[in-house]
Amino acid sequence: MSKKDPLPSRRYLDMWALPGMHPSNVGIMQQMTTADSNHFTTHMDSVGTVSEQDYETGAWERTHMIGLRTDVWKVDGEEMEDALSVLKDQRRQRLKKEIKKNGRLNAKQQQTLDEKLEADEVMSLEAGDIEKRRLILKLFKTSTDRVRWCGTIEQVTMTEVHNSIGSRRNLLTMVVMLPRSEHVTYIQQNHRTFRIPSVFTFGFYDGKHMHHVELKRKWISIGADFDVNCDGESIGEIDGRLFSFGADSYVDVDAGELSENTGFVDLMTLFTASVGYHKAMRKSVDRRVKATLSGQSHCHVVCNEELRLRHNGRAAA
Known part of the structure; x- marks a missing residue:
């Protein structure tokens, strides 16, 4: 195969059912506390690892870890x-x-x-009575000498509420931020009549072209499986494992322009990591929507971090 030919990308996510509950977590946490990244804060806990497969040898190497902001996902009583x-x-x-x-x-x-x-x-x-829970996951690339932030996926509760009210179905919205990128990517769950399995869409800009991506959960599957389509063509899949402690999955991107785009593969990794939390996220959306429709919109607390996602960069100073 020519060196110029693109190679497919395959990653395996080993997600844990509970933050910190994994045999290898102690070593990972020691490494992360000395990370040269301010994205790993004192309120973050590791919830999974990512391994990448070498296409030519078939060997797997653990390359990334996933962190969860526990202060916003599991808000304690005092907060x-x-x-x-x-x-x-x-x-x-x-x-x-x-x-x-x-x-x-x-x-x-x-x-x-x-x-x-x-x-x-x-x-x-x-x-x-207050609904303040919000999912924030971060992806870090790990090595023996350093740790580097690769991206963040955040739940956008404001959009979830008005979309869910309009569609009469609890729909999720997430935003992904990648390093060295001036653009954010909004991942939106869509409502389609008679389509019960989830459908998510987003537009990914690679600096030159906009790619329109559709993530369609399969009607019949053992785990949480998604077909990945881009501009109407299949480019990969997410293969969720049923018999796993957390929400383990394989992420496959077929050989092509996007399989060698690190930002796109990291974005797909972050979305896949969020899948195990979708059920709890929908319950949170349901409570927010019910509170809003009953005239108690004050029960839906929107934090300043989420408000900043709507910052208008063109506004006059």
């Missing part, structure tokens, strides 16, 4: 209490300004405020 405290304080200030824009309240005005606070639904919320 929920803090979020609730901020929410109630903002509500209290808003109700106060409705009575008097500035200055201290007199006795009568304070009584009016107390009555409003007592009847207000936000002030009666408990920590368990």
Whole structure:
């Protein structure tokens, strides 16, 4: 085979059912805590590894690890209490300004405020009523001497809510950010009548061309299997393993322009890593949608990190 001919890409994801629960996790965590990347924070835990197959020899080599932001995926009770405290304080200030824009309240005005606070639904919320959970996974390339960030996939709850309301089905939305790329890639689950298995689409820009990719979950499969199509042609598949501890999968990209595009292969790896979390993500979307439709949109907390994903770079300073 000519050296100029593209080679196919094949990766295997060994995902773990619980963060940190893996025999090799101790060594990985020691390596990651000394990583030369500020993307691996104190709130991150390793949840899987990625191995890559050499096409010519067939040998496998563990090349990457996957980290989960546990502070936003599994928010502890104290953080929920803090979020609730901020929410109630903002509500209290808003109700106060409705009575008097500035200055201290007199006795009568304070009584009016107390009555409003007592009847207000936000002030009666408990920590368990707030939906703050959001998936953030990061991919790192590992070697004996350094660790390098390769990409991040984040759940976009704002888009999920309005898309789910409009389609009357809980739909997922994720955004992928890759290093040395000025563009982000939005991966959107689509609603198709009489199509129960998930369908995701996204546009991948390689710096010269826009590739329109469709990830179609198979109707009949043992694990979470997806056909990967680009511009109407099959370019690979995701082969999920049923008998596995976590959500293990093979990611195959056929020989071609995209199989040798590291950014695209990393993006596919990040999406595949997210599949094991989709069920829990949909439950989270369902709670947000129900709260919004019942007039309790305040229960859907949108963090500043997610708001920054909607930053308008063309806005005047």
